[in-house]
Every structure is written in C-alpha cells, then in structure tokens.
Amino acid sequence: MIPVFIRTLVESWRGLLVWTLALTAVMMLYLSLYPSIGIDGQMMQMLETLPPSLVNTLGFDQITSGAGYAQATFYGILGFVLPTVAAIGWGSAAVAGAEEQGRLELDLAHGISRTGYVAGQVLALVARLAWLGVYSGCLLLAVNSPFELDLARENVIPQTLAAIGLWLFSGGVALLVGSLFGRRAWATGAGALVAAAAFLFNGVANQNDDFDALRALSPYSWAYHESPLREGWTDGLWPLWIGVVLLLAGSVVALTRRDLRG
Numbered sequence: 001m002i003p004v005f006i007r008t009l010v011e012s013w014r015g016l017l018v019w020t021l022a023l024t025a026v027m028m029l030y031l032s033l034y035p036s037i038g039i040d041g042q043m044m045q046m047l048e049t050l051p052p053s054l055v056n057t058l059g060f061d062q063i064t065s066g067a068g069y070a071q072a073t074f075y076g077i078l079g080f081v082l083p084t085v086a087a088i089g090w091g092s093a094a095v096a097g098a099e100e101q102g103r104l105e106l107d108l109a110h111g112i113s114r115t116g117y118v119a120g121q122v123l124a125l126v127a128r129l130a131w132l133g134v135y136s137g138c139l140l141l142a143v144n145s146p147f148e149l150d151l152a153r154e155n156v157i158p159q160t161l162a163a164i165g166l167w168l169f170s171g172g173v174a175l176l177v178g179s180l181f182g183r184r185a186w187a188t189g190a191g192a193l194v195a196a197a198a199f200l201f202n203g204v205a206n207q208n209d210d211f212d213a214l215r216a217l218s219p220y221s222w223a224y225h226e227s228p229l230r231e232g233w234t235d236g237l238w239p240l241w242i243g244v245v246l247l248l249a250g251s252v253v254a255l256t257r258r259d260l261r262g
Helices: 002-031 042-048 053-055 066-100 103-109 114-144 152-179 184-207 209-217 219-224 237-257
Strands: none
Touching: 002 066, 002 114, 066 103, 066 114, 066 152, 066 184, 066 219, 103 114, 114 152, 114 237, 152 184, 152 219, 152 237, 184 209, 184 219, 209 219, 219 237
C-alpha cells in the first residue's frame, strides 16, 4: 500500500503543482475584486441586471457578503470545477488507467495485493485533494483582511472539509467505476456525470421550491446549500462524507471481486 501511495504522489507532483497554481490564480483574481465591487453596492447593481433564475442557480443571492462572495465566485464555480476535474482524472487513472496500460497486472505480479494497491491509490487521491483543500483554505485566510472579506476564521475549517468531500465524491465515483469495470472512459464519464448532475440538481432546486427534493440527490447541495463559510458546521457534511467513505471503501473491495481485463 505505502509503496503505491508514494509512487503515485511522486509521479503526479507536477500535475498537483499545476492545479495548485490554477486555484491560486482563480482565488486571487475573483476575491481581489470584492473590495471594489462588493462593498460599495456595485455588486447589487450588477445582480439586478441579471435574470433572477440565473442569480439563484449560481448561488449569487448571498454574494453581497464576504462569505457569500467567496462561496459563490470561488468555491461554487471554478473552485468546484477545477479540483473536480483533477479528482476525476486521478480517480479514473488509479485503477482503470493502470489496467488499460498493463501496469496494474505488472504491479500485482510483483507481490502487491489488490487490496493494498487500491488502498494506496485511495490514500494518494485523498492526500492530493486534501492538499488542494487545505491550501485553498489557508490562502483564503491569508487574503481575508487584505480583501476585506470579513470572514469568520473558524468557518474556514468546515468549508475546507465540505470542499474536499465534494471533490472526493466525484473522484470516488470514478475510482469505484474503474475498479468495477477496468475502463477509464467509463470511470471518467461516471465521475463527470455525477458532478454535473449534482450541480444541475442544486441549481434547479435553487430556482423553484417545488424541486427542493432534488437536494437530497445532490452532493453539491449537501456541501453548499447551507454554506459552511457562512453557517459553520452544517448537517450536509454528514451524508457527504458518509458517501465518500462508502465510495472509497467500495473501490477497495470491487477490484478483489473480478478478473482483470486482458
């Protein structure tokens, strides 16, 4: 398990650095605008020109506060999309990608158990996404005062856990499907479908209370319907992380129950 974990981190550090720099650029770009357009009322004037349905779908209804602005502009859009893309890519490559390349069979032939192999990949996936989440949280704390966000510092911890859990959910789906079927395209498609559906269901529920039941099917809603950055610890963190644990545990078990594809 540990050799697989270390090797995966070593081989992917360049990609992790790129994702880290991308998140840095996005956060600095968006949050640096808050003092000029969020505090003096310009943001409210801009929102009044947008269709109410679009405002609700994107979660911009709380954007006039620092917490609402950070949630809507960073964590809710590119701060969701970029790490989710990374998570799906890593999750689909972990088992399915290695199997298609013939590397998985070679590793197993050298004394690594199936359980140990997938467990090492799970640890690597969690570690990389945890780094992106903790780094983003620390950067948010660093720019809190300069960008006049007026955030409650203690709420950054639950916000970070919500973000990591949300990214891991899609990555876990990709890893599980890859472990079940050994096809990277299927794993990538499944992870992307879950991420898109989660965002879509949340957006539809925001537009119309008649569709509020869709929140129960949306990991995005579990994480962000009650914004941890604004509310602190929320009930949505429980189903989110229970789902993540089940997906990752299922990935470890799945590979032991099938033959490798030739």
